[in-house]
Amino acid sequence: MSETPIIDRKARRHSQTRAEILDAAWALARDAGLAALSLNELARRVGMRPQSLYTYFGSKNAIYDAMFARGYQQYLEMLQAEDFPPDPRAALRQGLWALFRFCLADLPRYQLLFQRTIPGFEPSPGSYALATRALEFTAARLAERGISGPGDLDLLTALATGLVDQQVSNDPGGDRWIGLIDWAADMYADHVLPSTARGTGR
Amino acid sequence: MSETPIIDRKARRHSQTRAEILDAAWALARDAGLAALSLNELARRVGMRPQSLYTYFGSKNAIYDAMFARGYQQYLEMLQAEDFPPDPRAALRQGLWALFRFCLADLPRYQLLFQRTIPGFEPSPGSYALATRALEFTAARLAERGISGPGDLDLLTALATGLVDQQVSNDPGGDRWIGLIDWAADMYADHVLPSTARGTGR
DNA sequence: GTCTATATTTGGATAGAC
DNA sequence: GTCTATCCAAATATAGAC
Secondary structure, three states, X not given: OOHHHHHHHHHHHHHHHHHHHHHHHHHHHHHHOHHHOOHHHHXXXXXXXXXXXXXXXXXXXXXXXXXXXXXXXXXHHHHHHOOOOOOHHXXXXXXXXXXXXXXXXXXXXXXXXXXXXXXXXXXXXXXXXXXXXXXXXXXXXXXXXXXXXXXXXXXXXXXXXXXXXHHHHHOOOOOOOHHHHHHHHHHHHHXXXXXXXXXXXX | OOHHHHHHHHHHHHHHHHHHHHHHHHHHHHHHOHHHOOHHHHHHHHOOOHHHHHHOOOOHHHHHHHHHHHHHHHHHHHHHHOOOXXXXXXXXXXXXXXXXXXXXXXXXHHHHHHOOOOOOOOOOHHHHHHHHHHHXXXXXXXXXXXXXXXXXXXXXHXXXXXXXXXXXXXXXXXXXXXXXXXXXXXXXXXXXXXXXXOOOOO
C-alpha cells in the first residue's frame, strides 16, 4: 500500500500553495491596504483565476483568519525570542521596544492583530486562542517581575498600543512617539512597582 | 431686485438637505460599520436615487470629509463645554472621562476621528485644521496647569487613545478599561507634574 | 486542482431629459 | 434638483467541464 506517501505529497503541495497565497495576501495588504484586499488581485498575483482560490480558502474571511493566525504566531515567536532581563524596568522598556519594532515592521499586520477594522471579520476561536496565548505570555513575564495587580496588565496594553497607534496614525515614518517609549515605560514602572528606586522622570 | 432672498432660500434648502444626508450617513455608519458606508444604501435612506447625492457631495470621500469635519466640531464643542477645574490631577481625570464619554457615545465617529481606517480617505486641509484646533485646545488647558514639557501632550494622547482603543476593541459594552481611567490619570500626573502631593497609587 | 462560464450583487460615477 | 438610463468596473461566489 503505497497510498500514504502520495497523500502526504498532495497534502504538502496543498499547504505549500496555501502558504504561497498567504504570502501574496500579506504583500497585497501592504500595497493596497488591509481593507482593500481583493480576491481578483490576489489571484492575479499568484497566477490563478480568482475562483481557484476557493480550493484553498472557503471565503475571503477565511483568508483574513489565516492571516490573523499567522500574525499572532509571529508575534508569539517574537516574544519568545526576546531575552527579557530580570529587572522589571529594563524588561518593560525592552518589551515596549520589541512591540514597536514588530508593529512598525508591518503595518497591515498591526492593523489586523491589534485593531478591529475589517467590517464583518471575526477571528475564529482557534485563531483567537493564539491571541490569548500571547497575552498570557506577557502576563507571565510581568508576574515574574512582581507586576500582577488587577489592571496592571490592562493598563500596560493600553499604554503600549496607544503609543503605537499614535505613532502610526499621526507620524508615520517619523519618531515622535518612539522617542517617548522609555519615558512611558518608566512612568508605568513607577506606578505599578513598589516605590523603591524611582526613575528620574523627564 | 428680489433675487437675493431667493438665492438664500435655495442655499438654505441645499444645506438643509446636505445636513439630512450627513445625518443619514452617520446612522448608516453606526448600523453597517464606517467602512461599509454605501451610496446606494445612503440614498435609499434619504429617499433619493444614488446619483442625486452627487448634487450635494462630489464624491464618497467628500461625504467622509464632511463627517470628519462635523465630528471634530462636536469634539471641540464638547471640550469647550467642559468646565475643567484648576487642579491638574482633577482636570486630567475629568478630561479622560470626557473623552471616553465622547468616544463610546458613537463608535464610528471615534473610528473616523481618531483612527485611520478608511482606505483612500484623507481629510481635506480645512477639516484637518479642526483636528489641529482640538489638539491645541487640549495643549492650552494642560499648559495652564503647568504641563507643557516636550512630549507631555503626546504621551497623554497616546495614553488616552490607548485606553479607549482597548476598551472598544476588547471589551465593547463592558468597563474593563473604564475602570482604569482615574488610575491612568494619576499615573500620568505623577510623572509629569512637579513631585509634590503624589497620588496614593493603587 | 484548475479552468471556463456564469451568477449575482454592488460599487461609484456620468450624461442628459425634464 | 431630481430623475431615467447607463456605464463601467469590481466584488464574492458557484457549477461543471477537463
